[in-house]
Amino acid sequence: MTAPVLVARHEGVLVVTINRPEARNAVDGATSRAVAAAVDALDADDDLRVGILTGAGGTFCAGMDLKAWMKGDKPFIPGRGFAGVTMAPPRKPLIAAVEGWALAGGFELMLACDLAVAAASSRFGVPEVKRGLVAGGGAAMLLPRRIPQAVALELLLTGDLFTADRAAALGLVNRVTPDGEALKGALELAAVIAANGPLAVAATKRIAQEQADWTLGEGWDRQEELYRPVFDSEDAREGAAAFAEKRPPVWRGR
Incomplete structure (x- = not known):
């Protein structure tokens, strides 16, 4: 039986590939559990710095496997x-x-990622309303936080598809590549991030994610709680030493 998810390592980067091309990588229960396990492995391994989520066979993900859901x-x-x-x-x-x-x-999976690289001919959409369903996997709640509300409502209420170029113009996609090169582009982006201090990257991501729920008054204290241990870490001292000695830093994650 073919594994629903493939996992591969590339120099500190974990590539997680949904492997159901016959179903356009629609997600069933087994696929969900396999993706969750891969994400846990990413966070648990100190040698891994960045994860990439992609799909096999030229499709990222067509969403929920409706045939499986009906069963x-x-x-x-x-x-x-x-x-x-x-x-x-x-x-x-x-x-x-x-x-x-x-x-x-599949679009909600992309929204759950921190960054996105998309091939030029890729297409996006939240067509749940066309099937009498609600985008309850995150799009209805998160999309209005990411882009202007009127634009988010247009995409959510029409269910119409939109292009990679429009996704990039809206700030939903970071980079657009030639077709067939999205993974290559993601690996290049991941390599830049993976070269940075892992403690600093994790703390920065957490501050950026959580700040929307903070008042301005409490935000300064909350972010200091997260970044202070980084400033006191071995990695911070290594970063300063490497800069002074004009050499690449050797991160320890501590």
Whole structure:
């Protein structure tokens, strides 16, 4: 039986590939559990700095496997959400590498990632309303926080598809690559991030994610709670020493 998710390591980067091309990488229960396990492995391994989520066969993810869902096989994990990641993304940066379709839950998977690289002909959309469903995997709640509300409502209420160029113009995609090169582009972006201090990267991501729930008054104290241990770490001292000695830093993650 073919594994629903493939995992590969590339110099500190964990590439997680949804491997159901015959179903356009639609997510069932087994796929959700496998993605969740891969995300846990990313956070647990100090040698891994960044994760990439992609799909096999030229498609990122077509969303929930409706055939499996109708049989009672649901792709949601309690406390973790769709595909085991939309409610509980990893502590380390996660990049979506999108080829082909990122629809419905697939689009919500991309939203759960911190960054996105998309091929020029890729297409995005949240067509749940066209099927009498609600984008409950995160799009209805998160999209209005990422882009202007009127634009978010247009995408959510029409369910229409949109292009990689529009996704980039809206700030949903960081880089657009030629077709077939989204993973290559994601690996290049991941390599830049992986070269930085892992403690600093994790703390910076957490501050950026959590700041929306802080008042301005409490934000200064809350962020200091997160960054102070980084300033006191061995890695901070190594970063300063490497700069002074004009050499690449050797990060220890402590």
